[in-house]
Amino acid sequence: MNRRMSSRTISLTSTFLLLAAGGTAACDNDEYTDEGFYCADSNGVIVDEDYCDDDNNGGGGGGGFFIWHSSGYRSGYPVGTKLPAGGSKFAYNDKVSRSKFGLPSSGKISNGTVKTSVVGKGGSGYSGSKSGS
Secondary structure, three states, X not given: OOOOOOHHHHHHHHHHHHHHHHHHHHHOOOOEEEEEEEEEEOOOEEXXXXXXXXXXXXXXXXXXXXXXXXXXXXXXXXXXXXXXXXXXXXXXXXXXXXXXXXXXXXOOOOOOEEEEEEEOOOOOOOOOOOOEO
């Protein structure tokens, strides 16, 4: 038995497909990024991650160490390496910034940590910003 499709059925199907395509396009933007994190000095030279451990008595080494992040940082850079240009930084003991990026609010963050699907944090590392958040 053949059934004829009414113009209303075709119209609804077309509308659904257009909405589905628009929804997919809206989800395919650059709001989601992977960020790499490193403990480094103010010049972006990687130091031992113990310097950014605010739970470590005697660690932290004062105020001269930062957590640097960028979507351009990969894991595996050794201590002493200057991070590639384009990253951003925040103070190692800035609990709000740590939480904003999905990191523990205190304690050690391993050098080369990569957080996936960081949403709209504004610190993708390609902005050229060198100032803290």
